Amino acid sequence: MNFDPTATEPDPHPPARSAGRAVRIGIGGPVGSGKTALVAALCRALGDRLNLAVVTNDIYTTEDADFLRAAGVLAPDRIEAVQTGCCPHTAIRDDITANLDAVELLEQRFPGLDLVIIESGGDNLTAVFSRGLVDSQVFVVDVAGGDKVPRKGGPGVTTADLLVINKIDLAEQVGADLTVMAADAHRMRGELPVISQSLVRTPDAPEVTDWVLAQLA
Amino acid sequence: MSTVDGVAMVTLILADARFPGGGHVHSGGVEEAAARGLVTGEADLAGFLRGRLRTAGELGAVFAAASAHAAAAGATAGHWRLLDEELDARTPSAAQRAASRAQGRGAVRAGRRAWPxxxxxxxxxxxxxxxxPVVLGALVAGAGGGPSDAALCAGYLAVSGPASAAVRLLGLDPFGANAAVAALDAELRAVVATATAAAALAPADLPAQSSPGLDLLAEAHDRRHREEVRLFAS
Structure with missing residues (x-):
């Protein structure tokens, strides 16, 4: 047992996953970091290969769901929007009832689902998913949010199973130092993985797609 | 019986805003009322909560108490169905029926682990x-509480959730909203007394206060949600 508050290590508890149900992956991160764009990229990359569905938690209820439906990356009835009562972090962490209802609805509607992606509403750096809701989680930050974000830490940056540093194509315009961001991220996260990407350069998010597929293996 | 000064611990947990049963996404009509300018500040909120407690709150308390009584008396499947149907019949708004069943489902999921x-x-x-309310009664009874515990829980939840929603939606002073709930002490006791006295009645004879205003707000909330933004499920 390590009581050093700055130490990080993977969650020692095995995920409580019952046999036969879909793998649930949470995608969280601050407002505007590119969560919905990443979900759309994953749907494009995996929609033909997996039986896939999405739950969104946008504070404006249907905005993200509408975006995904309009993007045409997934059939509209495979996307459910959850209302979070002004508390997006509560809905993914402290009281996961509304999200579990949505996941179970999708599992009933599409028997044999392989993967449910749950996108959080944009929130702060402390908002992580409950292990009762997801099997693993991705935390998305972006270079335009400032290159100090990985250094600030918080449970999202330090404990998520995967950290994605998004929009690296903008680094020069916003004066963000990618080397510092990546070094800080690795320092804060120990052995946990970090992927830097730009959906402008690689619209199908190949590295994150591979990571997601590894979670299903 | 697992009681502390007469109140079972299950009652405190079920009434706690931290209970993970999905209650935090329901405003009990406050979001629609706020959108229409019917609730704008602490004074409006106090009136809204008082009305809600004496109508929807009392209805929930009556059925929670009746459910706890039925549970202790070894209710048959037929009795459970009748009790649930009678509450359906006293809830004219389809949106409110859906919100009640959604919260019932959430309470079952969380309560099954805590009090199987x-x-x-x-x-x-x-x-x-x-x-x-029917789930609340069964959970309270299953954990050793009685009809008055269940009624207290249902009556309190009928105002605590909406008060919290008003703070989140209108940016009200949380001390003011909290005081508005605390000021309902005597009325909540009266609701619990009414519900407890009625707990043993046949389901068809259970008293029911109605609130057409809340029914209309619930329906309008559901309708508006399809056209514009609503942050709460009800």
Missing amino acids: SAVLEGLLAAVPRPHH
Whole structure:
């Protein structure tokens, strides 16, 4: 047992996953970091290969769901929007009832689902998913949010199973130092993985797609 | 019986805003009322909560108490179905019925882990998705509480959630909203007394206060949600 508050290590508890149900992956991160764009990229990359569905938690209820439906990356009835009562972090962490209802609805509607992606509403750096809701989680930050974000830490940056540093194509315009961001991220996260990407350069998010597929293996 | 000064611990947990049963996404009509300018500040909120407690709150308390009584008396499947149907009949708004069953489902999911009981399983075998007050009564009874515990819980939840929603939606002073709930002490006691006295009645004879205003707000909330933004499920 390590009581050093700055130490990080993977969650020692095995995920409580019952046999036969879909793998649930949470995608969280601050407002505007590119969560919905990443979900759309994953749907494009995996929609033909997996039986896939999405739950969104946008504070404006249907905005993200509408975006995904309009993007045409997934059939509209495979996307459910959850209302979070002004508390997006509560809905993914402290009281996961509304999200579990949505996941179970999708599992009933599409028997044999392989993967449910749950996108959080944009929130702060402390908002992580409950292990009762997801099997693993991705935390998305972006270079335009400032290159100090990985250094600030918080449970999202330090404990998520995967950290994605998004929009690296903008680094020069916003004066963000990618080397510092990546070094800080690795320092804060120990052995946990970090992927830097730009959906402008690689619209199908190949590295994150591979990571997601590894979670299903 | 697991009681502390007469109130079972299960009552405190079920009434706690931290209870993970999905209650935090329901405003009990406050979001629609706020959108229409009917609730704008602490004074409006106090009136709204008082009205809600004496109508929807009392209805929920009556059925929670009746459910706890039925559970203790070894209710048959037929009795559970009747109790649930009678609450359906006293809830004219389809949106409110859906909100009640959604919260019932959430309370079942969380409550099954905390207080597994034959009583709860008996209810669920008869009614797979019971109304929230019926679930509260079964959970309270399964954990050793009585009809008044269940009524207290249902009555309190009828105002605590909406008060919290008003703080989040209108940026009200949380001390003011909290004081507005605390000021309902005597009225909540009266509601609990009414509900406890009625707990042993046949389901068809249970008293029901109605609130057409809340019914209309619930329906309008549901309708508006399809056209514009609503942050709460009800």
